[in-house]
Amino acid sequence: MKDSKIERRDFIRKSVLAGGAMMVLPSGTLFGKNRPNNRLNIALIGAYGRAKAHYATLKDENVVAICEVNQLNLPPAIKEFPQAKVYEDWRKCLDHPGLDAVLCCTTDHTHAFIANWALNRDLHIFMEKPLAITVNEARTVRENYIGRKSKLATQVGMQRHAKPNFNRLREMIHDGAIGELKEVFAWGNRQLRRTGYLPAAGPVPATLNWDLWLGPSPKHPYNPGYFAGNPQNANCLNWNMYWDFGIGQMGDMGSHTMDIVWNVIDADLPESVKASSPEAYNPEVTPVELTASFVFPANDWRDKIRCTWFQGGAMPKPPLKWLDLNKIPHGAMFKGNKGYIIANFDRRLIIPLGNKGDLTYFDPRSEEELLPDLGNFQKQWTTACKNGKPSETACNFEYSANMIETMCLGLAAYRAGEELVYDSKQGAIQNVASANQYLTKPYRKGWTMNG
Numbered sequence: 283m284k285d286s287k288i289e290r291r292d293f294i295r296k297s298v299l300a301g302g303a304m305m306v307l308p309s310g311t312l313f314g315k316n317r318p319n320n321r322l323n324i325a326l327i328g329a330y331g332r333a334k335a336h337y338a339t340l341k342d343e344n345v346v347a348i349c350e351v352n353q354l355n356l357p358p359a360i361k362e363f364p365q366a367k368v369y370e371d372w373r374k375c376l377d378h379p380g381l382d383a384v385l386c387c388t389t390d391h392t393h394a395f396i397a398n399w400a401l402n403r404d405l406h407i408f409m410e411k412p413l414a415i416t417v418n419e420a421r422t423v424r425e426n427y428i429g430r431k432s433k434l435a436t437q438v439g440m441q442r443h444a445k446p447n448f449n450r451l452r453e454m455i456h457d458g459a460i461g462e463l464k465e466v467f468a469w470g471n472r473q474l475r476r477t478g479y480l481p482a483a484g485p486v487p488a489t490l491n492w493d494l495w496l497g498p499s500p501k502h503p504y505n506p507g508y509f510a511g512n513p514q515n516a517n518c519l520n521w522n523m524y525w526d527f528g529i530g531q532m533g534d535m536g537s538h539t540m541d542i543v544w545n546v547i548d549a550d551l552p553e554s555v556k557a558s559s560p561e562a563y564n565p566e567v568t569p570v571e572l573t574a575s576f577v578f579p580a581n582d583w584r585d586k587i588r589c590t591w592f593q594g595g596a597m598p599k600p601p602l603k604w605l606d607l608n609k610i611p612h613g614a615m616f617k618g619n620k621g622y623i624i625a626n627f628d629r630r631l632i633i634p635l636g637n638k639g640d641l642t643y644f645d646p647r648s649e650e651e652l653l654p655d656l657g658n659f660q661k662q663w664t665t666a667c668k669n670g671k672p673s674e675t676a677c678n679f680e681y682s683a684n685m686i687e688t689m690c691l692g693l694a695a696y697r698a699g700e701e702l703v704y705d706s707k708q709g710a711i712q713n714v715a716s717a718n719q720y721l722t723k724p725y726r727k728g729w730t731m732n733g
């Protein structure tokens with residue numbers, strides 16, 4: 283592993299650019315626009331559930347539009363943002379006059395659609411995780427974003443990224459705390475078992491536009507079970523395991539937990555992927571237990587590396603028999619040639635191994651050299667919308683699209699039942715032509731993903 287003070291300083295500089303300190307322009311200079319008090323005109327799409335976690339940030343901006351398909355979920359947002367115009371269809375909401383930005387908390391199967399439509403209309407956007415649910419969706423969003431990254435700020439709701447442990451892990455591994463990085467692992471144990479789409483159990487409440495809730499997804503009958511969490515709670519745990527509405531834990535906790543690893547390994551896209559599960563493919567429901575393994579090409583500081591994601595009971599082997607990784611519900615493990623680091627979102631544990639387990643090879647950085655705190659994750663986005671440095675958000679649509687494209691490739695390999703060789707430039711599977719069908723999905727007539 284390369285490691286000199288000069289490289290380390292360069293790394294800190296890059297990391298500051300990637301996720302750290304922001305220069306805020308004086309009030310009234312909202313990046314090319316002239317808005318009173320330097321506030322963004324924002325549309326909130328999906329007003330309740332996860333959206334509540336964003337109300338505090340939104341209160342510092344002008345929420346001029348609220349879009350919601352369930353009238354029962356409107357009152358809390360209207361109470362917070364009484365000036366906002368209410369919409370039911372996000373396609374119309376995005377045409378609200380004078381809009382600068384969008385914050386979106388809808389179902390996963392609408393995310394890439396809303397992201398693309400917002401980008402294509404030159405709107406900054408914060409999208410809840412996961413950014414996309416197919417390889418093709420992820421690639422389309424990334425391409426639209428890259429063409430506009432000099433003017434649009436984006437962020438995906440992977441807010442745990444702001445925890446200091448993310449920086450500490452990156453520093454320790456890049457500084458050689460476990461020697462040369464050889465392999466990485468991440469896992470999540472959430473298990474939400476379903477057998478198939480819920481049967482019709484109508485009528486659809488007059489307060490819900492079920493057709494718009496389904497949006498681009500193929501038609502399914504209404505069943506209140508998709509909303510069993512009640513409006514107060516996260517209902518995503520009642521619908522994100524169905525293929526037409528989400529990608530299960532790959533997109534749910536996978537978006538957060540894989541990020542622990544992603545933030546360290548500086549990966550682009552994998553060159554091959556394989557997956558296994560004790561569960562046969564169910565065309566209605568995503569697998570609960572799954573292991574997906576990706577090989578990433580070497581980069582300028584590490585060799586080619588294997589990264590494996592485990593979910594729903596599948597787990598990596600611990601480096602020592604007496605370590606029980608099951609005690610960490612969502613975690614990551616980094617294997618180097620001199621030891622291991624095991625982590626969750628908040629803590630890390632170094633395990634130096636062998637006769638060289640004396641850590642004398644490791645030169646920890648000084649306090650001044652530590653990566654700067656990211657600060658408030660949502661604010662990082664609103665700041666980037668305004669300060670003329672829009673791409674300087676930690677989980678922008680390039681970083682996040684690469685990660686979710688990788689996860690979606692794991693599901694493609696699971697469905698194909700074979701190891702897949704991936705041409706990441708073309709977005710095509712090279713060795714199993716039939717597996718390319720798993721990189722996209724059918725949408726309902728009338729819905730355009732890149733509109």
Ligand SMILES: NC(=O)c1ccc[n+]([C@@H]2O[C@H](COP(=O)([O-])OP(=O)(O)OC[C@H]3O[C@@H](n4cnc5c(N)ncnc54)[C@H](O)[C@@H]3O)[C@@H](O)[C@H]2O)c1
Pocket residue numbers: 327328329330331332333349350351352355370372387388389390392410411412439440441494495497513515516517518519534
């Ligand atoms: N970052 C996190 O930690 C975190 C936590 C929970 C949920 N989430 C994400 O937030 C999103 C929402 O999850 P949730 O649990 O709040 O779901 P939910 O179903 O409880 O709430 C979604 C809200 O959006 C509305 N909505 C759904 N589709 C819509 C559409 N097409 N147009 C307008 N409004 C629509 C719903 O009526 C509801 O008010 C999911 O993508 C989920 O993955 C992220």
